[in-house]
Amino acid sequence: CIKGNVEDARMLMKEMQAKGLVPNNATYNVLINGHCKEGSTRNAANLYNEMVGIGLVPDFITYNMLINVHAKAGLLNQAMEYFKEMQRIGLVPDVVIYTMLISGYSREGIMNEAFKLRDEMVERGSMPDVVTYNALISGLCKERRLSEANDLCTEMIERGLIPDYVTITSIMDGYCKKGETEAALVLFNGMLERNIKIDVVIYNVLINGFCKEGNLDKAKELLNGMMERKLAANHITYSIFIDELCRKGKFSEAFSLREEMSKKGIAPNVVTYNSIINGFCQAGDVRKAEDLINKMIVTGFVPDIITFNTLIRTHCNEENISEALRMFHKMEKAGVMPDVITYNALINGLCRQGNMQEANAVFEKLKKKGMVPN
């Protein structure tokens, strides 16, 4: 399982069962953990059902892993099922479990549920800690609810908790996303003055903020400042710059940055590809975008939902529905499940074409698949 070879591990369990040995919670927990580490919620859930099926009673560790992996995958309904089930069998969720769920809802932008859980944990006498507050603050900042985020900061101080560099980074990111990079800089300078830990993430937040604002010079200045502090750029730092260059159509600069990161031992990933693909699409060169997708597959990269959505959207915007549908099928063949964004693109394309009948059919299909229209 540690090596990622969960299938062989499961075979081994079958073998032990064939010899009359009965697996226990630890056996299943190890396997479930293996599936959690590879991000396979499906397999983890199957094993959970299997262990219940043979009469084992999953323990705190089992639920801890399952809630964690489902919350991280954004499958909050499932996570909540495990949360209820653990309590039904008499286990008491702690601050870590509550925070996993709160963070999951925050990332999905479902703040009312996040706060409900916060209230519930307090009622039950388990106090939110800095990590819990940070999860909530980050969720509020994503929604640009900066004043509420600041209020929570005040609240945590009143309760004897000290906002840390994660708290401040979230708030800085919120300001940047709102276009208030100056406010973010004020916080940043405050951190410098107070000797609060500064890391690459904080720089990335600012660099991204200034890039998105179109101020590439300031972004580069920050990058230099970061290097002066002996902090190394990571793959996200590179992605931010590559994305910005692609948006500006400066592809050769983007490609040379990509080479630079490879040389430094930072592997370009699917995000790097997606930025370039998106750039080609924006520049009206869908052909190059598709060529790049084929190239990435050949080099062993797996296009993801964002890769496909980018092309589907582009074809839809060009009212080229047949090409969009071709990509849609290619996506299904690749085993990538369409999401609301995919369907929205198709519906938009069909509406632009005036094909309301087909647009409605796609809309119905979306709902039938259990997806939530937005």
Added chain:
RNA sequence: CCUUGUGCAUUC
């Protein structure tokens, strides 16, 4: 014996 939460990049 096995598990553990918070911040940054790409589509909308």
